[in-house]
Amino acid sequence: xxxxxxxxxxxxxxxxxxxxxxxxxxxxxxxxxxxxxxxxxxxxxxxxxxxxxxxxxxxxxxxxxxxxxxxxxxxxxxxxxxxxxxxxxxxxxxxxxxxxxxxxxxxxxxxxxxxxxxxxxxxxxxxxxxxxxxxxxxxxxxxxxxxxxxxxxxxxxxxxxxxxxxxxxxxxxxxxxxxxxxxxxxxxxxxxxxxxxxxxxxxxxxxxxxxxxxxxxxxxxxxxxxxxxxxxxxxxxxxxxxxxxxxxxxxxxxxxxxxxxxxxxxxxxxxxxxxxxxxxxxxxxxxxxxxxxxxxxxxxxxxxxxxxxxxxxxxxxxxxxxxxxxxxxxxxxxxxxxxxxxxxxxxxxxxxxxxxxxxxxxxxxxxxxxxxxxxxxxxxxxxxxxxxxxxxxxxxxxxxxxxxxxxxxxxxxxxxxxxxxxx
Numbered sequence: 001x002x003x004x005x006x007x008x009x010x011x012x013x014x015x016x017x018x019x020x021x022x023x024x025x026x027x028x029x030x031x032x033x034x035x036x037x038x039x040x041x042x043x044x045x046x047x048x049x050x051x052x053x054x055x056x057x058x059x060x061x062x063x064x065x066x067x068x069x070x071x072x073x074x075x076x077x078x079x080x081x082x083x084x085x086x087x088x089x090x091x092x093x094x095x096x097x098x099x100x101x102x103x104x105x106x107x108x109x110x111x112x113x114x115x116x117x118x119x120x121x122x123x124x125x126x127x128x129x130x131x132x133x134x135x136x137x138x139x140x141x142x143x144x145x146x147x148x149x150x151x152x153x154x155x156x157x158x159x160x161x162x163x164x165x166x167x168x169x170x171x172x173x174x175x176x177x178x179x180x181x182x183x184x185x186x187x188x189x190x191x192x193x194x195x196x197x198x199x200x201x202x203x204x205x206x207x208x209x210x211x212x213x214x215x216x217x218x219x220x221x222x223x224x225x226x227x228x229x230x231x232x233x234x235x236x237x238x239x240x241x242x243x244x245x246x247x248x249x250x251x252x253x254x255x256x257x258x259x260x261x262x263x264x265x266x267x268x269x270x271x272x273x274x275x276x277x278x279x280x281x282x283x284x285x286x287x288x289x290x291x292x293x294x295x296x297x298x299x300x301x302x303x304x305x306x307x308x309x310x311x312x313x314x315x316x317x318x319x320x321x322x323x324x325x326x327x328x329x330x331x332x333x334x335x336x337x338x339x340x341x342x343x344x345x346x347x348x349x350x351x352x353x354x355x356x357x358x359x360x361x362x363x364x365x366x367x368x369x370x371x372x373x374x375x376x377x378x379x380x381x382x383x384x385x386x387x388x389x390x391x392x393x394x395x396x397x398x399x400x401x402x403x404x405x406x407x408x409x410x411x412x413x414x415x416x417x418x419x420x421x422x423x
Contacts, residue, residue, distance in 0.1 A: 059098075065089070068099050069166060074155075079107040080210075082149065084170030087300075087322060088307040093174050093349065093357040094144070097231055100173035102239040103149055103253065105210035105274075111259055113243045118185075118227070122264035123200065125190025132243055135229060138180040138188075143226065143249070144356045146324045148172040148295050150252035150279055150401040156388075157397050160408075160419040165305040168407060168419065169298075172324075174357035177247045179228030182221050186265070194265050197222070203270045204246055207261040214255045215269035216248065220293075224249045227260065250326030250355040251293040252401070254279055284396030297385050298404035299323035299333055299360070299377035310366065310415030317366040319346075323358045325379035330358040332378040337364070339372035339408060339422040340387070346375070371411040372422055389423040 059066065068083040075081040082103040085095055102108070113132040121127040149171035155161040162168050186202075194200050200218040205211045216225065226247040229236065236242040241258025248255045254274060269275070281289040301321035304310050310317065323330045329351060334343040349359035360375070377385045388405040408422040 063089075066099060068101060069170075071162065071167060080105050082151075082171060084166045085173050086166050086307075087170050087172070088165045088302045088305050090302075091320070091359070093322070093352065093359050094232065095173035095175055097175065097234070097237045097240065100175065100237075100240065101149070101171050103171070104208075104239070105212050106208050108239045109208045109259055110238060111207055111243060116243050118244065118260055119262045120185060120189045120265075121262070122203075122266055123191075123194040124186070124265050125193050128185075128189045130185070132229070135180055135227065135244065138184055140178055140180055141226065142176055142178050143224075143247075144174065144176045144353045145247060145249045146172055146174040146295075146355065146357045147247075147253045147256055148298075148324070148326075150254060150292075150295075153298075153403040153405070153407075154400040156405070156407075156421075157392075157399060157403055160421045163419045164307040165300055165302045165407075166307060169300040169322075171253070172322075172357075174324075175231045176233065177226055177228040178230035178233070179226040179244075179247065182225040182227055182246075182263070183223075185227060185263075186221065189265075191265070194218075194267075199267065201266045201269050203264045203266050203272075204255075204257045204260070205262040205264075206241075206257045207259040212254065212257055212274055213270065213272040214257060214274055215266070215272065216255060218265075220248070220251070248293075250295060250328075252279065252295055255293065279401060281395060281401050282398040284398060286398075289395075292402055293326075295324070295326035296402065296404045297323070297325035297327065297330070297377045297379040297383045299330075299375040299385060300407050301335070301373050301375050301409060304373065304411055304415070304417050305409055306417045306419055309417050310411065312415075314367045315365060317364050319362040319364060319373065321360055321375050323360055323375070323377040324356070325377065325381075325383065326355060327383060328354045328380040330360075330377055331380050333358070333360040334376045334378075335360075335362040336374040336376070337371045340374055340376075340406070343376065368413050370413055371409075372420070373409040373411060373417075374406050374422070376406055387423060388421065392423075 066086050066089040070083040085101040086099055116132045118130040152171035197218045201215050202221045203215050205213045228247045229244050244260045245258045246256050246260050281292050303320050323333045333346040335346050336343050346360040346362045391405050408420050410418045410420040
């Protein structure tokens with residue numbers, strides 16, 4: 001590894017990973033009888049669990065570690081807090097609802113479908129109120145989109161902080177949403193009263209105590225915003241806004257208002273608490289950048305990573321991760337094993353909808369050499385994911401939001417992985 005790579009590391013994990021012997025292809029060499037093959041095991045000689053044991057299917061106990069996790073010191077209370085998707089333990093792109101990250105401003109609420117009401121008012125021809133059953137009668141659409149918290153990777157502005165892809169990049173999920181386009185409901189209410197729509201907005205509120213109101217330009221509202229009532233084919237979970245939430249493709253997660261209750265057509269942004277004192281990017285000189293809705297191209301290697309060390313023999317190694325962009329599709333992901341000195345183009349998994357997660361793979365060989373792993377995403381607009389230094393040069397270090405810098409994992413000779421910084 002080149003000596004001119006600038007690194008700063010927190011204290012490395014101690015210990016080592018035991019490496020089992022194997023062939024070049026990674027399969028164990030048969031040297032003696034394996035009782036797991038030669039002897040009849042309980043699972044092959046006894047009856048198993050009946051069909052009604054778990055009416056709603058749950059993960060097998062051997063996968064009990066694949067769960068959302070929070071960082072206790074990150075927020076003052078779990079009522080207004082966040083937890084993290086275990087992206088290190090998943091493959092493909094679809095996030096199961098049960099382990100998709102959640103963020104609340106005043107706690108998740110229980111709201112029955114029967115009690116749900118959605119009001120559309122303001123500069124409309126006919127103020128309307130929809131029930132849940134009303135929404136089900138409109139033509140619906142299905143789309144896969146990522147939802148990323150604006151503060152995802154926010155702790156990494158000042159240096160390598162949290163040790164694991166789940167904690168550095170896990171404020172994200174990617175699900176198939178079913179719902180009614182917002183433009184359909186707005187057209188049902190009528191927009192003639194609003195006049196010229198180019199300078200109009202919609203103000204969206206939730207039914208929880210915080211309401212988390214956000215202003216959305218009319219152009220976006222009419223483009224691809226979805227009023228969703230299903231995710232991954234089933235009802236939304238309580239923590240994801242059951243029974244109805246807003247889906248704002250490619251834009252920061254706080255605009256995806258949950259427990260949707262009101263949409264007001266206005267002639268200006270409301271400038272609510274959540275779009276003035278919060279969710280703005282503070283520059284070095286103290287001024288704030290606002291209306292930073294779009295999540296720029298970003299990527300992270302999920303394996304190997306601190307929670308997924310290399311625990312096999314030298315030989316074939318699959319480096320895998322996720323890439324995404326709020327501007328559209330990912331067209332290329334490059335992977336570096338030497339801290340950004342040289343790059344290899346990764347293989348992209350099956351591409352889905354625009355503004356959805358893309359899985360990437362680099363099939364390589366590992367012989368025990370230390371590595372500085374990085375990934376760099378490029379989207380269809382030509383935007384290239386920046387380094388930390390590039391972001392700091394343009395925005396300083398005061399911000400919490402919109403950190404889409406290149407992430408670095410250090411892999412030692414034993415396969416142990418640590419979060420480090422290569423600027």
